[in-house]
Amino acid sequence: SQQGEExxxxxxxxxxxxxxxxxxxxxxxxxxxxxxxxxxxxxxHLILIRSNEREKHSGRLRVTLDTSKKSSSLxxxxxxxxxxxxxxxATAVDSNxxxxxxxxxxxxxxx
Amino acid sequence: xxxxxxxxxxxxxxxxxxxxxxxNPISGHATLYWYQQILGQGPKxxxxxxxxxxxDDSQLPKDRFSAERLKGVDSTxxxxxxxxxxxxxxxxxxxxxxxxxxEQFFGPGTRLTVL
Numbered sequence: 001s002q003q004g005e006e007x008x009x010x011x012x013x014x015x016x017x018x019x020x021x022x023x024x025x026x027x028x029x030x031x032x033x034x035x036x037x038x039x040x041x042x043x044x045h046l047i048l049i050r051s052n053e054r055e056k057h058s059g060r061l062r063v064t065l066d067t068s069k070k071s072s073s074l075x076x077x078x079x080x081x082x083x084x085x086x087x088x089x090a091t092a093v094d095s096n097x098x099x100x101x102x103x104x105x106x107x108x109x110x111x
Numbered sequence: 112x113x114x115x116x117x118x119x120x121x122x123x124x125x126x127x128x129x130x131x132x133x134x135n136p137i138s139g140h141a142t143l144y145w146y147q148q149i150l151g152q153g154p155k156x157x158x159x160x161x162x163x164x165x166x167d168d169s170q171l172p173k174d175r176f177s178a179e180r181l182k183g184v185d186s187t188x189x190x191x192x193x194x195x196x197x198x199x200x201x202x203x204x205x206x207x208x209x210x211x212x213x214e215q216f217f218g219p220g221t222r223l224t225v226l
Binding site: 004031033042043044045048088090092097098099100101102103104 | 151152153154155156159167202204210213214215216217218219220
């Protein structure tokens with residue numbers, strides 16, 4: 001069953017601009033994780049935010065979590081061509097910490 | 112640190128044939144996952160092992176799919192017989208534990224095409 005839904009499904013921006021992707025989920029969670037997938041490096045973990053955290057930063061990435069709205073956002077600042085990839089949110093639900101994945105946002109950075 | 116290893120990287124078979132995938136997780140990782148990822152979708156968990164025991168195989172089509180992790184290290188996933196709808200990328204992942212801090216590390220995947 002699908003827990004997370006990313007929005008938009010696809011996003012195309014110019015290099016240097018900021019990219020924002022959103023994720024909504026249905027049930028209470030222990031943590032929410034963002035992953036990136038491209039043909040070169042496969043599926044790679046980007047950042048994990050716990051249910052008691054509201055914001056987290058890692059380099060050019062900023063993740064927010066609003067548990068009251070059951071939503072999260074991933075902001076990539078000063079985008080680069082290498083950021084072209086699909087971005088997935090995955091939620092670890094209360095009962096068993098298994099990750100349930102959304103369908104992803106396909107991000108294209110135009111030079 | 113060596114990552115998650117998978118083989119083969121690509122496999123093309125006819126429907127009704129059998130196929131097997133192999134995965135070697137990161138050393139020391141107790142939890143191993145097999146996912147199926149169909150083009151345009153997110154990964155779907157097939158089976159989760161904790162050491163050599165199965166934690167969850169509720170989404171594994173057991174009439175045709177089987178998986179084992181005999182010594183709690185590497186694992187194999189088998190499909191017998193394959194169907195057209197099994198065409199997908201099969202991803203293996205591992206994590207230190209299946210609980211807190213459950214960041215998962217993925218292998219490169221095996222792209223299966225069933226003709």
